[in-house]
Amino acid sequence: MTSIKFAFGTVLLAAVLAGVPAARACGYHDPSSANLGMLNLAYPDALHVRTAVWMAQRDGLIADDERQAVTDPQTATIRAMFRLRETGLRLALFRDRIGAALDGRQLPAFTLVLVGPMLWTRFEPAGDTLAMTAHAAGPDSEDVVIVTDAPVVAALLEGRLTPQEARGRGLVRFYGAQASVAQVASLLDRLEPVAAARMSQRRQTVGEN
Amino acid sequence: MDAVSLKKSAVVAVLAGGLLLPAFATAQSDVGTADKATLEKVYPSRPGYSPYAGRNFPTLPLFGDTHVHTSFSMDAGAFGARLTPRDAYRFARGEEVVSNTGQPVRLSRPLDFLVVADHSDGFGFFPQLMSGDPVLLATPQGRRWYDQIRGGKGAEAAMDIIISFGKNDLPKGFPLPGTTGYRNAWQEVIKAAEAYNEPGRFTAFIGYEWTSNTGGNNLHRNVVFRGNGAQASLVEPFTTLAPLGSDNPVDLWKWMAATEQKIGSEVLAIAHNGNLSNGRMFPVVETFGRKLDKEYAQTRARWEPLYEVTQTKGTGEAHPFLSPNDEFANFELWDKGNLDGSAAKTKDMLEFEYARVALKNGLKLDAQLGVNPYKFGLIGSSDAHTALAAMEEDNFFGKTAPQEPSPERMTKTFFNNPATGIKIMDWEVGASGYAAVWATANTREAIFDAMKRRETYATTGPRMVVRFFGGWDFAPADANNRLPAAAGYTKGVPMGGDLASAPQGKSPTFLVAALKDPYGANLDRIQVVKGWLDKEGRTQERIYDVAVTGGRKIDADGRCTTPVGNTVDLESATWTNTIGGPELITVWKDPEFDARQRAFYYARVLEIPTPRWTAYDVKRFGVKPLPGTTMTLQERAYTAPIWYTPGA
Numbered sequence: 001m002t003s004i005k006f007a008f009g010t011v012l013l014a015a016v017l018a019g020v021p022a023a024r025a026c027g028y029h030d031p032s033s034a035n036l037g038m039l040n041l042a043y044p045d046a047l048h049v050r051t052a053v054w055m056a057q058r059d060g061l062i063a064d065d066e067r068q069a070v071t072d073p074q075t076a077t078i079r080a081m082f083r084l085r086e087t088g089l090r091l092a093l094f095r096d097r098i099g100a101a102l103d104g105r106q107l108p109a110f111t112l113v114l115v116g117p118m119l120w121t122r123f124e125p126a127g128d129t130l131a132m133t134a135h136a137a138g139p140d141s142e143d144v145v146i147v148t149d150a151p152v153v154a155a156l157l158e159g160r161l162t163p164q165e166a167r168g169r170g171l172v173r174f175y176g177a178q179a180s181v182a183q184v185a186s187l188l189d190r191l192e193p194v195a196a197a198r199m200s201q202r203r204q205t206v207g208e209n
Numbered sequence: 210m211d212a213v214s215l216k217k218s219a220v221v222a223v224l225a226g227g228l229l230l231p232a233f234a235t236a237q238s239d240v241g242t243a244d245k246a247t248l249e250k251v252y253p254s255r256p257g258y259s260p261y262a263g264r265n266f267p268t269l270p271l272f273g274d275t276h277v278h279t280s281f282s283m284d285a286g287a288f289g290a291r292l293t294p295r296d297a298y299r300f301a302r303g304e305e306v307v308s309n310t311g312q313p314v315r316l317s318r319p320l321d322f323l324v325v326a327d328h329s330d331g332f333g334f335f336p337q338l339m340s341g342d343p344v345l346l347a348t349p350q351g352r353r354w355y356d357q358i359r360g361g362k363g364a365e366a367a368m369d370i371i372i373s374f375g376k377n378d379l380p381k382g383f384p385l386p387g388t389t390g391y392r393n394a395w396q397e398v399i400k401a402a403e404a405y406n407e408p409g410r411f412t413a414f415i416g417y418e419w420t421s422n423t424g425g426n427n428l429h430r431n432v433v434f435r436g437n438g439a440q441a442s443l444v445e446p447f448t449t450l451a452p453l454g455s456d457n458p459v460d461l462w463k464w465m466a467a468t469e470q471k472i473g474s475e476v477l478a479i480a481h482n483g484n485l486s487n488g489r490m491f492p493v494v495e496t497f498g499r500k501l502d503k504e505y506a507q508t509r510a511r512w513e514p515l516y517e518v519t520q521t522k523g524t525g526e527a528h529p530f531l532s533p534n535d536e537f538a539n540f541e542l543w544d545k546g547n548l549d550g551s552a553a554k555t556k557d558m559l560e561f562e563y564a565r566v567a568l569k570n571g572l573k574l575d576a577q578l579g580v581n582p583y584k585f586g587l588i589g590s591s592d593a594h595t596a597l598a599a600m601e602e603d604n605f606f607g608k609t610a611p612q613e614p615s616p617e618r619m620t621k622t623f624f625n626n627p628a629t630g631i632k633i634m635d636w637e638v639g640a641s642g643y644a645a646v647w648a649t650a651n652t653r654e655a656i657f658d659a660m661k662r663r664e665t666y667a668t669t670g671p672r673m674v675v676r677f678f679g680g681w682d683f684a685p686a687d688a689n690n691r692l693p694a695a696a697g698y699t700k701g702v703p704m705g706g707d708l709a710s711a712p713q714g715k716s717p718t719f720l721v722a723a724l725k726d727p728y729g730a731n732l733d734r735i736q737v738v739k740g741w742l743d744k745e746g747r748t749q750e751r752i753y754d755v756a757v758t759g760g761r762k763i764d765a766d767g768r769c770t771t772p773v774g775n776t777v778d779l780e781s782a783t784w785t786n787t788i789g790g791p792e793l794i795t796v797w798k799d800p801e802f803d804a805r806q807r808a809f810y811y812a813r814v815l816e817i818p819t820p821r822w823t824a825y826d827v828k829r830f831g832v833k834p835l836p837g838t839t840m841t842l843q844e845r846a847y848t849a850p851i852w853y854t855p856g857a
Binding site: 033034038039043045047048051057111116138140170 | 290312
């Protein structure tokens with residue numbers, strides 16, 4: 001490394017090196033400031049979501065995530081694995097709820113990034129539903145990009161927060177071609193929380209009986 | 210002046226204020242001409258009613274930051290800085306801005322001056338790339354980087370860019386001096402400074418950082434222009450990569466000399482972070498393969514009148530290993546390795562990294578070469594890579610955009626080099642510091658001139674007012690004055706000055722005074738740090754407590770061993786000014802002076818303990834600090850030294 005002669009970004013280099021083995025990794029493995037910073041470059045003001053999230057947590061609007069750092073690497077790895085799994089399950093649920101709202105509409109592909117762990121998840125229409133690529137490398141060039149965070153997705157699914165409130169509080173930001181963004185945002189607005197969906201399913205079942 | 214105009218001017222003078230001065234009025238009829246010299250003879254040095262009338266010494270302690278990066282710096286941009294040089298000046302002037310992470314932020318009070326010091330290498334690269342610059346994007350590399358960043362592979366892109374830069378394998382359109390992109394970025398920096406420079410209220414300097422970093426060893430310098438935009442536009446910043454630039458400071462100084470010739474105005478350079486140079490910032494034998502000679506010493510002293518002794522990446526005044534008797538030396542240290550953590554620190558490096566030992570070695574070099582290369586004044590500045598000079602403990606916006614306030618920053622890693630295991634946590638980043646300058650006016654010229662004469666001091670954040678004068682005749686009565694500067698400038702030299710040729714049988718005396726920051730904490734003590742060259746030619750140092758608060762005793766050895774106490778309540782992140790005192794002033798005489806020995810003296814002013822930014826974060830975010838997190842600190846100021854040179 002000392003053979004690399006460079007005159008800028010030394011701290012950046014260190015941060016990048018820290019993340020090199022994790023070129024495809026998300027922040028559950030090794031949070032990288034460079035990845036976060038680059039997100040703000042590519043998607044202007046994406047980091048504003050990070051601030052909106054902690055403010056919403058402070059106000060009790062969304063749940064706190066696990067803030068307490070674990071110094072023991074083994075424990076940290078195990079916890080990260082569980083958190084990744086939990087988040088993956090939530091994103092699958094999110095896909096199901098969005099898919100349920102599709103109702104035969106055309107939708108551009110979109111990629112959602114959780115700004116805390118820097119976890120990318122890609123969604124694309126597949127027939128009447130949505131296919132999901134968890135832990136994606138990033139968005140495709142034409143994708144709409146949604147920047148948000150795990151506690152926001154959880155709050156949306158739990159019905160503690162409406163998609164409109166989330167947007168209004170800066171907890172969700174969209175990037176991409178205007179028409180595509182409008183389509184994806186409009187679909188997100190129709191997202192039914194899990195509890196409501198269950199109620200609705202139950203009503204339907206009772207009615208059928 | 211003819212008789213008629215003399216009469217007229219005399220009348221005007223009388224009407225304008227001379228009515229209270231009969232001696233002046235009477236003089237007009239007896240004296241042929243009322244020019245300044247004549248009037249001074251008639252009415253010599255007796256002041257009028259106003260003690261301030263006619264004063265021409267610096268009366269303004271101006272506070273600023275000479276080291277702020279914006280999105281125009283490659284690393285700041287890569288870390289997500291979106292704010293521009295214009296935003297940096299607006300913020301420093303006291304305006305509220307929205308930070309890089311979307312948080313409204315404002316200083317408790319405006320700063321007086323600011324230097325936006327973006328890295329000269331790759332100036333404005335990321336704004337250029339991400340704006341979709343057609344020249345850059347027409348190249349395979351430029352396109353790849355753009356797509357990688359947009360495609361969520363920012364870290365890969367950053368690595369690729371750095372390696373390409375290191376190999377000098379850069380795409381067409383990359384902002385190198387002489388290219389349109391570079392020129393445009395530099396012009397925008399200049400225009401921003403011109404737009405926000407408001408003489409008398411706020412000074413926006415034009416500047417940049419020359420970022421020599423070979424092998425990860427920090428030899429950075431900030432370059433400051435005295436002149437205006439038209440002058441600065443005649444040149445482009447000096448970079449570090451050959452063939453256009455160089456990583457050797459000697460070449461920077463050559464560039465500075467050529468620049469002064471070309472633009473007809475002055476420039477100066479301020480080095481920083483010797484603590485991350487791994488023993489290279491203050492060489493004494495050789496540097497860049499060349500013996501350190503008189504020419505090097507002269508040139509360095511000529512171009513580098515100041516040293517940035519404290520900033521976010523550590524405070525570099527003194528180190529406990531070098532100064533084991535200094536109980537306050539262990540303060541906000543970063544001493545694990547070099548800047549990129551590629552090489553660990555060894556103890557033998559420390560002697561060539563810290564300001565106090567450099568000042569001492571400077572005396573030795575002066576004796577050997579006849580020139581002291583390390584005759585610098587001290588300032589602090591932030592090195593913020595956010596465009597935000599927000600270095601107040603309760604208002605700290607971090608070093609980089611991801612380090613802006615959030616619950617995570619108490620526990621996140623700032624920097625980690627897995628190859629060496631060198632790791633720095635976010636909590637280790639300091640909310641420091643600012644530059645204080647004694648200037649005659651808030652203008653580029655006046656502040657620059659004060660920097661050149663080293664009439665400056667560093668603070669770790671608070672805006673305490675500190676005076677430090679040296680002379681041969683200061684007496685205790687001089688400390689009974691609320692305005693010590695009159696005596697200070699009349700009987701001695703201010704911080705940054707020189708004493709020479711001690712009068713027979715006299716020891717140097719120092720008039721030192723400090724007022725607390727009106728928004729801040731009380732003072733603990735004032736110390737004078739003396740360094741000297743003994744008769745064997747060895748460097749020595751000694752610390753004297755010269756004024757302490759709370760009625761504590763200073764022992765015969767010049768030390769006060771009673772701590773000032775601590776009122777910090779960590780739970781509420783508060784403290785009270787029930788200990789310490791709001792001001793200190795004294796006259797101190799060196800009790801061990803030897804007129805044959807070179808020496809320097811500087812003042813260190815300590816506040817009582819207060820909460821560190823980490824304590825405010827714990828309170829505001831409800832997070833638990835990691836074990837070992839520093840939660841309180843004693844903020845401080847360091848004045849530029851006053852040097853004594855025998856027979857000079």
